[in-house]
Amino acid sequence: MMKRVEACQAQGGFSLVEMAAVLAIVALLLGGLLPAISAQIEQQRRNETRKYMDEVRDALLGYAIANKRLPCPDTNNDGTAEAVCTSVASQAGFLPYKDLGVTDKDAYGNVLVYAVTKAFADSATYFTLSTAGTMRICTTAACTANLTNNAAAVIISRGANWANTPSADEAENTDGDTDFVSHDFVQGGFDDMVVWLSPNTVFSRMVMAGQLP
Numbered sequence: 001m002m003k004r005v006e007a008c009q010a011q012g013g014f015s016l017v018e019m020a021a022v023l024a025i026v027a028l029l030l031g032g033l034l035p036a037i038s039a040q041i042e043q044q045r046r047n048e049t050r051k052y053m054d055e056v057r058d059a060l061l062g063y064a065i066a067n068k069r070l071p072c073p074d075t076n077n078d079g080t081a082e083a084v085c086t087s088v089a090s091q092a093g094f095l096p097y098k099d100l101g102v103t104d105k106d107a108y109g110n111v112l113v114y115a116v117t118k119a120f121a122d123s124a125t126y127f128t129l130s131t132a133g134t135m136r137i138c139t140t141a142a143c144t145a146n147l148t149n150n151a152a153a154v155i156i157s158r159g160a161n162w163a164n165t166p167s168a169d170e171a172e173n174t175d176g177d178t179d180f181v182s183h184d185f186v187q188g189g190f191d192d193m194v195v196w197l198s199p200n201t202v203f204s205r206m207v208m209a210g211q212l213p
């Protein structure tokens with residue numbers, strides 16, 4: 001009996017060196033998997049946010065049809081649009097998600113940045129088919145080239161924001177003026193998602209709904 005127990009102790013269990021080797025291998029495997037998993041999570045969040053932004057875009061068009069104008073941004077962070085946004089400073093703020101009846105945050109837990117051309121949100125003189133947009137969507141912060149210089153409105157998800165200090169391009173999207181930057185995703189860098197409303201899109205929906213001309 002005693003001999004059998006000794007034999008079991010000799011055969012069973014791992015030595016410390018063996019355990020260390022196994023742990024090192026597991027750590028290596030996890031280290032290789034983690035970047036792939038986090039890239040997948042990021043892609044999923046971007047997909048969810050893209051879907052949310054499509055919904056917000058539709059809600060803005062619906063709001064325009066119902067109110068004959070776009071909403072002003074929310075500038076006091078209560079989720080509702082301010083009544084007037086006639087100055088340049090008040091044209092940029094956050095999405096009035098309560099007035100639009102949409103979810104308050106994107107997949108990153110942030111309220112979208114929202115900016116509108118004041119003529120498209122004016123409740124005193126409603127916009128017409130000849131109203132021009134004034135929001136510029138640029139490809140760099142310097143705005144030497146732009147994708148459009150007459151967007152009626154723009155919505156922006158700030159994304160995961162990898163760095164504590166945003167890049168110059170990202171800073172351009174939250175500085176409260178009428179210029180914005182949109183370009184390809186940069187891993188660990190620029191991750192903003194930018195969607196804008198062309199005046200022509202707004203006009204076509206208004207005409208279809210019989211609200212214009």
Ligand SMILES: [Ca+2]
Nearest residue numbers: 074076078080
């Ligand atoms: Ca407000």
Ligand SMILES: [Ca+2]
Nearest residue numbers: 158159191192
């Ligand atoms: Ca960002």
Ligand SMILES: [Ca+2]
Nearest residue numbers: 172173177179
């Ligand atoms: Ca800007």
